[in-house]
Structure formats: C-alpha cells, structure tokens
Amino acid sequence: MAENTENPPVLSVHDLKVEIDGRQIINGMNFEAQRGEILGLIGPSGSGKSVTMRAIVRLLPSTGDIRILGRNYAELDREERVATQKKWGILFQQGALFSSLSVLENIEFPMREHLHLSPALRSDIARLKLDLVGLPAKAAQLYPSELSGGMIKRAALARALALDPQILFLDEPTAGLDPIGAGKFDELIVTLRDTLDLTVLMVTHDLDSLATACDRIVALANGKLLLAGTMAEMRASTDPWLRDYFHGPRAHGLEG
Numbered sequence: 167m168a169e170n171t172e173n174p175p176v177l178s179v180h181d182l183k184v185e186i187d188g189r190q191i192i193n194g195m196n197f198e199a200q201r202g203e204i205l206g207l208i209g210p211s212g213s214g215k216s217v218t219m220r221a222i223v224r225l226l227p228s229t230g231d232i233r234i235l236g237r238n239y240a241e242l243d244r245e246e247r248v249a250t251q252k253k254w255g256i257l258f259q260q261g262a263l264f265s266s267l268s269v270l271e272n273i274e275f276p277m278r279e280h281l282h283l284s285p286a287l288r289s290d291i292a293r294l295k296l297d298l299v300g301l302p303a304k305a306a307q308l309y310p311s312e313l314s315g316g317m318i319k320r321a322a323l324a325r326a327l328a329l330d331p332q333i334l335f336l337d338e339p340t341a342g343l344d345p346i347g348a349g350k351f352d353e354l355i356v357t358l359r360d361t362l363d364l365t366v367l368m369v370t371h372d373l374d375s376l377a378t379a380c381d382r383i384v385a386l387a388n389g390k391l392l393l394a395g396t397m398a399e400m401r402a403s404t405d406p407w408l409r410d411y412f413h414g415p416r417a418h419g420l421e422g
C-alpha cells in the first residue's frame with residue numbers, strides 16, 4: 167500500500183480478516199478514511215459491517231494492517247494503545263448506555279476511566295457535551311429508560327465525544343429514528359464534523375444518511391471491499407446488489 171507519511175489517512179484498513187467461531191466473516195477488506203471525511207459503510211445484512219467496525223476498535227481479534235493516524239495499532243506499546251483508544255469514540259447500535267447510570271454519569275464514564283479530573287470539572291465537561299449534541303440540561307439527571315430513542319442516540323453520542331476524539335465510529339446511528347429525527351441526527355453529525363474536525367465512519371442502511379451526510383461510501387460484500395466511492399459512483403455501478411440498493415423502490419428520493 168502506498169504511504170503518504172506526511173498526511174496519512176486518519177484510518178486505513180488493509181487486508182483485514184476476521185474469523186469468528188471458525189467462520190471467515192471478513193476476508194481481506196481494504197479502505198481508507200481521510201481527515202474530515204464522513205464515510206458510510208454499507209453492505210447486505212449480516213455481511214460484517216459491525217464486525218469490521220468492532221475489529222478496527224479492537225473489540226474483536228483480527229489480522230491485517232489497521233492504521234489509526236498513520237500508526238499500526240499492532241505495533242504500539244501498551245501506553246500508546248491507550249492513547250490511541252482515546253482518539254476514537256464509538257456509538258454502538260441501540261446506544262448501549264449503562265442503564266443504572268444517569269445520562270450525566272454515562273457521559274462522565276470514559277473520563278473517569280481515562281482522565282484524572284476533579285468531579286466538578288468532569289461534570290462541567292459532561293454538561294458541555296450534552297449541550298453539544300443538542301440535549302437540554304435537564305436530561306443530565308435522567309436515566310436511559312426515561313429517554314426517547316432520539317435522546318438515547320444523542321446521549322450515546324455525547325458519551326462517544328467525552329474524550330474529544332478525532333475519529334467517530336457510529337453503528338447504525340439513525341436506526342429506529344423517525345425520518346425527521348434521523349435527518350436531524352445526520353445534520354448533527356455533519357455539524358460536529360465541521361466544528362470538531364472529526365473523521366467519521368458510519369455503518370448505515372439509511373439511504374438518506376448516505377445521500378446527505380456521507381462524503382464517500384464503502385460497500386462490503388462477501389467479506390471484501392465491493393466498491394468505495396461517492397454516491398454518484400455507487401449509483402453508476404453495474405454490480406447487481408449496488409444497483410438494487412441505489413435504484414430500488416426505497417431509493418426513489420435520490421433519483422434525479
């Protein structure tokens with residue numbers, strides 16, 4: 167792989183392979199994300215989009231070359247790995263908030279783990295994150311069970327931003343939201359990217375998100391890269407799955 171050491175991609179994945187219970191889920195996946203890009207990761211259901219994301223953030227064992235900000239994670243020592251982990255924030259499917267913690271405590275959680283801050287400062291920063299994602303101050307004391315689906319996503323996003331990451335990993339961020347809520351969430355992601363200089367990898371099935379929020383799209387099929395490119399390039403592809411996906415009945419809003 168050609169390397170641009172002065173301005174490396176924020177994320178590069180080369181020949182990623184993931185095997186689970188003897189089954190090869192990912193079998194040589196390649197893609198890159200440049201700084202400031204919002205990258206959509208698509209593929210058939212069960213094709214391994216979430217597995218790819220989980221492998222990148224080392225929640226699943228894998229082989230291949232994964233570089234974060236130009237550094238190969240496998241070659242980092244323990245201290246450097248912890249430092250790298252602080253550079254990414256993750257929003258899991260369904261938010262994955264801790265149900266026994268308030269929203270504020272959820273946002274404070276990564277700070278407790280990684281930073282030595284006074285409780286007052288930690289709380290102040292968590293409240294700033296709450297504001298950043300458009301949640302009202304009074305949401306701080308609520309518990310996940312008291313939140314709407316859209317509020318859960320925003321609270322989980324605030325937690326993902328707790329350590330001021332450079333890369334955001336979002337797993338189906340708009341799933342389960344109504345179209346208006348989903349559209350607002352996409353707008354929020356774009357605004358955060360613009361204001362916080364984030365690079366975003368977003369697993370999604372949402373064609374509107376792909377059209378409005380994503381700069382480029384990476385399509386995964388059969389454990390490998392099918393195509394990486396812009397929406398226009400995806401729509402021009404003659405691959406049968408991509409053709410169905412981008413020109414099927416649900417894609418009518420994208421025509422023209």
Ligand SMILES: Nc1ncnc2c1ncn2[C@@H]1O[C@H](COP(=O)(O)OP(=O)(O)OP(=O)(O)O)[C@@H](O)[C@H]1O
Nearest residue numbers: 186187191209210211212213214215216217218369
């Ligand atoms: N922890 C696990 N144990 C066993 N199999 C797993 C595990 N995680 C994922 N898989 C399998 O890996 C494959 C890919 O799963 P993954 O969740 O990455 O798909 P996906 O592309 O994100 O699908 P969807 O769009 O439906 O969310 C599936 O067959 C799934 O059953």
